[in-house]
Amino acid sequence: MELRRTHCEKFLTDDNGKIISVVEKKKYKTMEKAQLAADEQNVMKSRTDKINPYQCFVCKEFHVGRTGEKITFEDIEGIYERRFERRKANMPSFKVVGKIDLSKVPLSNKDRRRMEKEKRKQKEKKERELRALEIEAEKKENK
Numbered sequence: 001m002e003l004r005r006t007h008c009e010k011f012l013t014d015d016n017g018k019i020i021s022v023v024e025k026k027k028y029k030t031m032e033k034a035q036l037a038a039d040e041q042n043v044m045k046s047r048t049d050k051i052n053p054y055q056c057f058v059c060k061e062f063h064v065g066r067t068g069e070k071i072t073f074e075d076i077e078g079i080y081e082r083r084f085e086r087r088k089a090n091m092p093s094f095k096v097v098g099k100i101d102l103s104k105v106p107l108s109n110k111d112r113r114r115m116e117k118e119k120r121k122q123k124e125k126k127e128r129e130l131r132a133l134e135i136e137a138e139k140k141e142n143k
Contacts, residue, residue, distance in 0.1 A: 008059050027061040028053070034062035039079045042071055050075060 010023045028034035034053030041051045041064065050069040055062050107115070 008056060008063070025056075025063045025065075027056075027059065027063065029061065031055070031062055034064055035082075038064045039082065042075060043079055047071060 008025050008027070010025060012020045012023070014020055026037070028037060031053055038051040038053050041047060048070060049066045050071045051064050052067050052069075053062050053064050
């Protein structure tokens with residue numbers, strides 16, 4: 001079997017050259033969208049050949065395809081840098097307009113119980129330490 005590509009279609013042929021199936025290539029309106037699709041395919045772990053976007057001279061739209069190049073570490077780094085830049089550009093910017101006094105924010109019941117438990121533990125620890133000091137003082141007096 002052989003996979004032949006012509007213009008905007010892919011032909012799958014058998015050993016005798018008989019066409020088994022015809023599949024239309026995926027079309028993208030812009031180079032950026034085609035680059036996104038290529039990046040998604042290039043980061044697949046099973047991918048070894050690099051996928052690049054190109055403009056079709058027949059339909060004037062964009063497709064993605066193999067060029068025979070192998071994917072390098074620098075290619076993968078570039079993909080992740082482009083992803084980061086896209087996310088950064090789409091993130092809203094925030095402006096600080098005031099401060100909140102968190103001591104005035106009411107606690108949830110769960111947080112209140114947790115804080116009470118911590119205070120109880122600290123109090124018990126101090127009581128144990130005082131008790132230990134009292135016992136040591138009594139021992140010194142008895143000697």
